[in-house]
Amino acid sequence: MTATTARVLAGPPAAEALLASVAARAARLPTPPTLVMVRLGDDPASVSYVRGKDRKAREVGLRSTVHALPAETSQAELLALIAELNADESVNGILVQLPLPPHVNEEAVLHAIDPRKDVDGFHPVNVGELWAGRPTLTPCTPAGIMFLLSHYGLPVARQRAVIVGRSHIVGRPMAALLLNADATVTVAHSRTVDLAAVTREADLLVAAVGRPHLITPDMVKPGATVIDVGINRVLGPDRRAHLTGDVHPDVAGVAGALTPVPGGVGPMTIAQLLANTVTAAERQPTR
Numbered sequence: 001m002t003a004t005t006a007r008v009l010a011g012p013p014a015a016e017a018l019l020a021s022v023a024a025r026a027a028r029l030p031t032p033p034t035l036v037m038v039r040l041g042d043d044p045a046s047v048s049y050v051r052g053k054d055r056k057a058r059e060v061g062l063r064s065t066v067h068a069l070p071a072e073t074s075q076a077e078l079l080a081l082i083a084e085l086n087a088d089e090s091v092n093g094i095l096v097q098l099p100l101p102p103h104v105n106e107e108a109v110l111h112a113i114d115p116r117k118d119v120d121g122f123h124p125v126n127v128g129e130l131w132a133g134r135p136t137l138t139p140c141t142p143a144g145i146m147f148l149l150s151h152y153g154l155p156v157a158r159q160r161a162v163i164v165g166r167s168h169i170v171g172r173p174m175a176a177l178l179l180n181a182d183a184t185v186t187v188a189h190s191r192t193v194d195l196a197a198v199t200r201e202a203d204l205l206v207a208a209v210g211r212p213h214l215i216t217p218d219m220v221k222p223g224a225t226v227i228d229v230g231i232n233r234v235l236g237p238d239r240r241a242h243l244t245g246d247v248h249p250d251v252a253g254v255a256g257a258l259t260p261v262p263g264g265v266g267p268m269t270i271a272q273l274l275a276n277t278v279t280a281a282e283r284q285p286t287r
Protein backbone atom coordinates (compact mmCIF):
# COMPACT_ATOMS: atom_id res chain seq x y z
CA MET A 1 0.00 0.00 0.00
CA THR A 2 1.32 3.43 -0.87
CA ALA A 3 0.11 6.11 1.52
CA THR A 4 0.08 9.51 -0.17
CA THR A 5 0.87 12.61 1.73
CA ALA A 6 -0.28 16.09 0.87
CA ARG A 7 2.11 18.74 -0.37
CA VAL A 8 2.79 21.16 2.49
CA LEU A 9 1.91 24.76 1.61
CA ALA A 10 4.28 26.54 3.98
CA GLY A 11 3.29 30.13 4.79
CA PRO A 12 6.69 31.72 5.52
CA PRO A 13 8.25 31.40 2.01
CA ALA A 14 5.08 32.76 0.36
CA ALA A 15 4.87 35.54 2.98
CA GLU A 16 8.52 36.47 2.31
CA ALA A 17 7.80 36.72 -1.42
CA LEU A 18 4.89 39.08 -0.74
CA LEU A 19 6.97 41.08 1.76
CA ALA A 20 9.76 41.54 -0.79
CA SER A 21 7.32 43.30 -3.11
CA VAL A 22 5.96 45.32 -0.16
CA ALA A 23 9.48 46.51 0.71
CA ALA A 24 10.22 47.46 -2.91
CA ARG A 25 6.95 49.40 -3.28
CA ALA A 26 7.48 51.13 0.10
CA ALA A 27 10.96 52.24 -0.96
CA ARG A 28 9.53 53.97 -4.07
CA LEU A 29 7.28 56.26 -1.98
CA PRO A 30 8.49 59.70 -0.84
CA THR A 31 7.87 58.84 2.83
CA PRO A 32 7.58 55.43 4.54
CA PRO A 33 3.99 54.10 4.59
CA THR A 34 2.65 54.48 8.13
CA LEU A 35 0.46 51.97 9.97
CA VAL A 36 -1.24 52.71 13.28
CA MET A 37 -2.64 49.81 15.30
CA VAL A 38 -5.00 50.23 18.22
CA ARG A 39 -5.73 47.57 20.79
CA LEU A 40 -7.81 47.63 23.97
CA GLY A 41 -6.90 45.56 27.01
CA ASP A 42 -4.24 42.90 27.19
CA ASP A 43 -5.63 39.64 25.84
CA PRO A 44 -2.38 37.66 25.31
CA ALA A 45 -3.25 36.56 21.75
CA SER A 46 -4.04 40.16 20.69
CA VAL A 47 -0.85 41.46 22.31
CA SER A 48 1.22 38.84 20.49
CA TYR A 49 -0.47 39.35 17.06
CA VAL A 50 -0.06 43.13 17.24
CA ARG A 51 3.57 42.76 18.27
CA GLY A 52 4.19 40.41 15.32
CA LYS A 53 2.63 42.86 12.85
CA ASP A 54 4.57 45.79 14.33
CA ARG A 55 7.90 43.93 14.06
CA LYS A 56 7.32 42.84 10.45
CA ALA A 57 6.21 46.35 9.46
CA ARG A 58 9.54 47.80 10.59
CA GLU A 59 11.49 44.99 8.89
CA VAL A 60 10.09 45.97 5.49
CA GLY A 61 10.60 49.72 5.90
CA LEU A 62 7.18 50.83 7.11
CA ARG A 63 6.51 53.11 10.08
CA SER A 64 4.36 51.48 12.72
CA THR A 65 2.81 52.80 15.93
CA VAL A 66 0.77 50.86 18.50
CA HIS A 67 -1.79 52.52 20.76
CA ALA A 68 -2.22 50.09 23.67
CA LEU A 69 -5.24 51.43 25.53
CA PRO A 70 -6.82 50.17 28.76
CA ALA A 71 -9.70 47.69 28.42
CA GLU A 72 -11.98 50.30 30.10
CA THR A 73 -11.45 52.86 27.28
CA SER A 74 -14.90 54.16 26.34
CA GLN A 75 -16.33 53.91 22.85
CA ALA A 76 -16.35 57.74 22.67
CA GLU A 77 -12.64 57.89 23.50
CA LEU A 78 -11.85 55.26 20.87
CA LEU A 79 -13.95 57.10 18.26
CA ALA A 80 -12.14 60.35 19.11
CA LEU A 81 -8.77 58.66 18.55
CA ILE A 82 -9.97 57.27 15.19
CA ALA A 83 -11.17 60.74 14.13
CA GLU A 84 -7.71 62.10 14.95
CA LEU A 85 -5.98 59.34 12.96
CA ASN A 86 -8.38 59.87 10.02
CA ALA A 87 -7.43 63.56 9.93
CA ASP A 88 -3.68 62.97 10.32
CA GLU A 89 -2.13 63.02 6.84
CA SER A 90 0.97 61.20 8.07
CA VAL A 91 -1.16 58.10 8.85
CA ASN A 92 -1.86 55.78 5.88
CA GLY A 93 -3.38 52.73 7.57
CA ILE A 94 -5.49 52.21 10.71
CA LEU A 95 -6.13 48.80 12.30
CA VAL A 96 -8.27 48.29 15.41
CA GLN A 97 -7.50 44.83 16.76
CA LEU A 98 -10.54 42.59 17.26
CA PRO A 99 -12.24 41.38 19.37
CA LEU A 100 -13.12 44.59 21.25
CA PRO A 101 -14.37 44.54 24.86
CA PRO A 102 -18.17 44.04 25.17
CA HIS A 103 -18.93 47.70 26.04
CA VAL A 104 -17.62 48.85 22.63
CA ASN A 105 -19.77 48.44 19.52
CA GLU A 106 -17.49 46.85 16.94
CA GLU A 107 -19.63 47.98 14.02
CA ALA A 108 -19.61 51.63 15.13
CA VAL A 109 -15.82 51.54 15.39
CA LEU A 110 -15.21 49.83 12.04
CA HIS A 111 -17.61 52.25 10.30
CA ALA A 112 -15.72 55.23 11.76
CA ILE A 113 -12.41 54.39 10.05
CA ASP A 114 -11.78 56.34 6.82
CA PRO A 115 -12.30 53.68 4.10
CA ARG A 116 -9.08 54.86 2.38
CA LYS A 117 -7.14 53.99 5.57
CA ASP A 118 -9.07 50.78 6.30
CA VAL A 119 -6.21 48.31 5.85
CA ASP A 120 -8.35 45.49 7.31
CA GLY A 121 -10.93 45.98 4.54
CA PHE A 122 -13.78 45.80 7.07
CA HIS A 123 -15.51 49.14 6.26
CA PRO A 124 -18.85 48.66 4.44
CA VAL A 125 -17.63 50.71 1.47
CA ASN A 126 -14.70 48.32 0.99
CA VAL A 127 -16.91 45.27 1.63
CA GLY A 128 -19.33 46.53 -1.03
CA GLU A 129 -16.59 47.19 -3.57
CA LEU A 130 -15.22 43.68 -2.99
CA TRP A 131 -18.62 42.05 -3.60
CA ALA A 132 -19.18 44.25 -6.64
CA GLY A 133 -16.02 42.76 -8.14
CA ARG A 134 -13.95 45.96 -7.69
CA PRO A 135 -11.71 45.03 -4.77
CA THR A 136 -9.85 47.95 -3.15
CA LEU A 137 -8.54 47.18 0.33
CA THR A 138 -9.42 43.52 0.96
CA PRO A 139 -9.41 41.60 4.27
CA CYS A 140 -5.93 40.34 5.07
CA THR A 141 -6.52 36.65 5.77
CA PRO A 142 -8.46 35.81 2.58
CA ALA A 143 -6.28 38.08 0.42
CA GLY A 144 -3.20 36.40 1.93
CA ILE A 145 -4.69 32.99 1.05
CA MET A 146 -5.18 34.10 -2.59
CA PHE A 147 -1.50 35.10 -2.71
CA LEU A 148 -0.46 31.75 -1.17
CA LEU A 149 -2.47 29.81 -3.78
CA SER A 150 -0.90 31.73 -6.63
CA HIS A 151 2.60 31.45 -5.09
CA TYR A 152 2.27 27.65 -5.13
CA GLY A 153 0.75 27.61 -8.61
CA LEU A 154 -2.59 26.19 -7.48
CA PRO A 155 -5.55 26.86 -9.77
CA VAL A 156 -8.63 28.81 -8.65
CA ALA A 157 -10.57 29.54 -11.85
CA ARG A 158 -13.15 26.83 -12.63
CA GLN A 159 -12.43 25.07 -9.33
CA ARG A 160 -15.26 24.04 -7.03
CA ALA A 161 -14.48 25.92 -3.80
CA VAL A 162 -16.14 25.26 -0.44
CA ILE A 163 -15.59 27.61 2.50
CA VAL A 164 -16.62 26.44 5.95
CA GLY A 165 -17.37 29.57 8.03
CA ARG A 166 -19.16 32.82 7.14
CA SER A 167 -17.53 35.42 9.40
CA HIS A 168 -17.00 39.00 8.25
CA ILE A 169 -13.26 38.70 8.72
CA VAL A 170 -12.60 35.39 6.92
CA GLY A 171 -15.42 33.30 5.38
CA ARG A 172 -17.44 35.98 3.57
CA PRO A 173 -14.54 37.92 2.02
CA MET A 174 -12.89 34.59 1.08
CA ALA A 175 -16.05 33.71 -0.85
CA ALA A 176 -15.99 37.06 -2.65
CA LEU A 177 -12.31 36.77 -3.63
CA LEU A 178 -12.72 33.21 -4.92
CA LEU A 179 -15.85 34.20 -6.84
CA ASN A 180 -14.03 37.19 -8.36
CA ALA A 181 -11.31 34.72 -9.41
CA ASP A 182 -13.85 32.53 -11.27
CA ALA A 183 -14.20 29.68 -8.78
CA THR A 184 -17.64 28.14 -8.21
CA VAL A 185 -18.24 28.97 -4.56
CA THR A 186 -20.25 27.37 -1.75
CA VAL A 187 -20.28 28.78 1.79
CA ALA A 188 -21.09 26.31 4.60
CA HIS A 189 -21.74 27.19 8.27
CA SER A 190 -23.12 25.82 11.52
CA ARG A 191 -26.62 25.33 10.05
CA THR A 192 -25.43 23.48 6.93
CA VAL A 193 -27.14 20.09 6.50
CA ASP A 194 -24.71 17.19 5.88
CA LEU A 195 -21.52 19.23 5.94
CA ALA A 196 -19.39 16.25 4.85
CA ALA A 197 -21.39 15.82 1.62
CA VAL A 198 -20.80 19.51 0.83
CA THR A 199 -17.08 19.55 1.64
CA ARG A 200 -16.45 16.33 -0.35
CA GLU A 201 -17.42 18.25 -3.50
CA ALA A 202 -14.55 20.70 -3.01
CA ASP A 203 -11.45 20.90 -5.20
CA LEU A 204 -10.47 23.77 -2.89
CA LEU A 205 -11.60 23.58 0.74
CA VAL A 206 -11.12 26.49 3.15
CA ALA A 207 -11.78 25.77 6.84
CA ALA A 208 -12.37 28.94 8.90
CA VAL A 209 -14.38 27.72 11.85
CA GLY A 210 -12.39 27.69 15.09
CA ARG A 211 -13.17 24.04 15.96
CA PRO A 212 -10.09 21.83 16.37
CA HIS A 213 -9.94 18.99 13.81
CA LEU A 214 -13.53 19.50 12.57
CA ILE A 215 -12.45 18.54 9.04
CA THR A 216 -11.73 14.80 8.99
CA PRO A 217 -10.38 12.69 6.08
CA ASP A 218 -13.84 11.39 5.10
CA MET A 219 -14.89 15.02 4.38
CA VAL A 220 -12.18 15.64 1.79
CA LYS A 221 -12.09 14.76 -1.92
CA PRO A 222 -8.86 12.89 -2.76
CA GLY A 223 -6.30 15.31 -4.15
CA ALA A 224 -8.13 18.47 -2.97
CA THR A 225 -6.30 21.59 -1.83
CA VAL A 226 -7.11 22.27 1.83
CA ILE A 227 -6.52 25.65 3.49
CA ASP A 228 -6.63 25.54 7.29
CA VAL A 229 -7.39 28.98 8.75
CA GLY A 230 -8.23 27.78 12.27
CA ILE A 231 -6.04 28.78 15.18
CA ASN A 232 -7.10 26.76 18.20
CA ARG A 233 -5.26 26.61 21.50
CA VAL A 234 -5.58 23.08 22.88
CA LEU A 235 -3.89 21.08 25.64
CA GLY A 236 -1.56 18.42 24.28
CA PRO A 237 -0.90 14.98 25.82
CA ASP A 238 1.97 16.69 27.66
CA ARG A 239 -0.73 19.03 29.13
CA ARG A 240 0.97 22.01 27.53
CA ALA A 241 -0.99 24.45 25.36
CA HIS A 242 -0.25 24.24 21.66
CA LEU A 243 -1.81 25.51 18.43
CA THR A 244 -3.83 23.32 16.13
CA GLY A 245 -6.02 23.97 13.11
CA ASP A 246 -9.58 23.12 12.06
CA VAL A 247 -8.25 20.26 9.91
CA HIS A 248 -7.45 16.82 11.33
CA PRO A 249 -3.80 15.81 10.69
CA ASP A 250 -4.95 12.59 8.93
CA VAL A 251 -6.36 14.77 6.11
CA ALA A 252 -2.74 14.88 4.86
CA GLY A 253 -3.33 11.30 3.69
CA VAL A 254 -6.19 12.35 1.38
CA ALA A 255 -5.57 15.96 0.32
CA GLY A 256 -3.28 16.95 -2.54
CA ALA A 257 -2.00 20.03 -0.71
CA LEU A 258 -2.51 21.36 2.82
CA THR A 259 -1.49 24.42 4.86
CA PRO A 260 0.06 23.69 8.28
CA VAL A 261 -0.93 25.36 11.57
CA PRO A 262 1.08 27.21 12.74
CA GLY A 263 3.17 28.37 9.81
CA GLY A 264 0.46 28.43 7.13
CA VAL A 265 -2.17 31.14 6.80
CA GLY A 266 -1.07 33.19 9.86
CA PRO A 267 2.12 34.62 8.30
CA MET A 268 0.16 35.43 5.10
CA THR A 269 -2.30 37.52 7.12
CA ILE A 270 0.51 39.67 8.49
CA ALA A 271 2.24 40.10 5.11
CA GLN A 272 -1.05 41.07 3.44
CA LEU A 273 -1.76 43.71 6.12
CA LEU A 274 1.54 45.37 5.22
CA ALA A 275 0.74 45.05 1.50
CA ASN A 276 -2.60 46.79 2.16
CA THR A 277 -0.79 49.56 4.07
CA VAL A 278 1.45 50.22 1.06
CA THR A 279 -1.57 50.14 -1.28
CA ALA A 280 -3.32 52.69 0.95
CA ALA A 281 -0.22 54.91 0.99
CA GLU A 282 0.17 54.74 -2.80
CA ARG A 283 -3.40 56.00 -3.20
CA GLN A 284 -3.22 58.80 -0.65
CA PRO A 285 -2.03 62.26 -1.64
CA THR A 286 1.42 63.21 -0.43
CA ARG A 287 2.03 66.53 1.21
Ligand SMILES: NC(=O)C1=CN([C@@H]2O[C@H](COP(=O)(O)OP(=O)(O)OC[C@H]3O[C@@H](n4cnc5c(N)ncnc54)[C@H](OP(=O)(O)O)[C@@H]3O)[C@@H](O)[C@H]2O)C=CC1
Pocket (backbone or CB within 6 Å): 141, 164, 165, 166, 167, 168, 169, 170, 171, 188, 189, 190, 191, 192, 195, 208, 209, 210, 211, 214, 229, 230, 231, 232, 265, 266, 267, 269
Ligand atom coordinates in the same frame (compact mmCIF):
# COMPACT_ATOMS: atom_id res chain seq x y z
N1 LIG B 1 -4.67 32.40 10.56
C1 LIG B 1 -5.20 33.61 10.61
O1 LIG B 1 -4.61 34.56 10.13
C2 LIG B 1 -6.53 33.81 11.20
C3 LIG B 1 -7.11 32.77 11.88
N2 LIG B 1 -8.36 32.90 12.41
C4 LIG B 1 -8.93 31.70 13.04
O2 LIG B 1 -9.89 31.15 12.14
C5 LIG B 1 -10.96 30.56 12.87
C6 LIG B 1 -12.26 31.21 12.42
O3 LIG B 1 -12.23 32.58 12.75
P1 LIG B 1 -13.49 33.55 12.50
O4 LIG B 1 -13.92 33.45 11.10
O5 LIG B 1 -13.13 34.85 13.08
O6 LIG B 1 -14.55 32.79 13.47
P2 LIG B 1 -16.09 33.05 13.82
O7 LIG B 1 -16.29 32.41 15.15
O8 LIG B 1 -16.43 34.48 13.62
O9 LIG B 1 -16.85 32.21 12.70
C7 LIG B 1 -16.86 30.83 12.71
C8 LIG B 1 -17.75 30.31 11.61
O10 LIG B 1 -17.74 28.89 11.66
C9 LIG B 1 -19.07 28.40 11.62
N3 LIG B 1 -19.18 27.16 12.39
C10 LIG B 1 -19.08 26.98 13.72
N4 LIG B 1 -19.21 25.69 14.05
C11 LIG B 1 -19.43 25.02 12.90
C12 LIG B 1 -19.66 23.66 12.61
N5 LIG B 1 -19.69 22.72 13.55
N6 LIG B 1 -19.84 23.32 11.32
C13 LIG B 1 -19.81 24.25 10.34
N7 LIG B 1 -19.58 25.57 10.58
C14 LIG B 1 -19.41 25.94 11.84
C15 LIG B 1 -19.92 29.50 12.21
O11 LIG B 1 -21.23 29.35 11.71
P3 LIG B 1 -22.44 30.37 12.07
O12 LIG B 1 -22.20 31.58 11.24
O13 LIG B 1 -23.65 29.61 11.66
O14 LIG B 1 -22.35 30.63 13.53
C16 LIG B 1 -19.21 30.75 11.71
O15 LIG B 1 -19.69 31.14 10.45
C17 LIG B 1 -10.61 30.77 14.33
O16 LIG B 1 -9.91 29.62 14.79
C18 LIG B 1 -9.67 31.94 14.32
O17 LIG B 1 -8.78 31.96 15.42
C19 LIG B 1 -9.08 34.05 12.25
C20 LIG B 1 -8.55 35.13 11.60
C21 LIG B 1 -7.20 35.10 11.05
Ligand SMILES: Nc1nc(=O)c2c([nH]1)NC[C@@H]1CN(c3ccc(C(=O)N[C@@H](CCC(=O)O)C(=O)O)cc3)C=[N+]21
Pocket (backbone or CB within 6 Å): 048, 049, 052, 095, 096, 097, 098, 099, 120, 140, 141, 231, 243, 261, 262, 263, 264, 265, 266, 267, 269, 270
Ligand atom coordinates in the same frame (compact mmCIF):
# COMPACT_ATOMS: atom_id res chain seq x y z
N1 LIG C 1 -8.55 44.03 13.17
C1 LIG C 1 -8.10 42.77 13.12
N2 LIG C 1 -7.47 42.33 12.00
C2 LIG C 1 -7.00 41.04 11.94
O1 LIG C 1 -6.44 40.62 10.91
C3 LIG C 1 -7.15 40.18 13.09
C4 LIG C 1 -7.81 40.70 14.22
N3 LIG C 1 -8.27 41.99 14.20
N4 LIG C 1 -8.02 39.92 15.30
C5 LIG C 1 -7.55 38.54 15.37
C6 LIG C 1 -7.36 37.91 14.01
C7 LIG C 1 -6.38 36.76 14.04
N5 LIG C 1 -5.26 37.20 13.24
C8 LIG C 1 -4.05 36.50 13.12
C9 LIG C 1 -2.88 37.08 12.67
C10 LIG C 1 -1.68 36.38 12.64
C11 LIG C 1 -1.62 35.07 13.06
C12 LIG C 1 -0.31 34.36 13.06
O2 LIG C 1 0.73 34.92 12.81
N6 LIG C 1 -0.29 33.05 13.40
C13 LIG C 1 0.92 32.24 13.51
C14 LIG C 1 1.10 31.69 14.92
C15 LIG C 1 0.98 32.72 15.99
C16 LIG C 1 1.06 32.13 17.39
O3 LIG C 1 2.02 31.41 17.67
O4 LIG C 1 0.14 32.41 18.19
C17 LIG C 1 0.84 31.07 12.57
O5 LIG C 1 -0.28 30.66 12.25
O6 LIG C 1 1.89 30.55 12.20
C18 LIG C 1 -2.77 34.47 13.50
C19 LIG C 1 -3.97 35.17 13.52
C20 LIG C 1 -5.49 38.44 12.76
N7 LIG C 1 -6.69 38.88 13.13
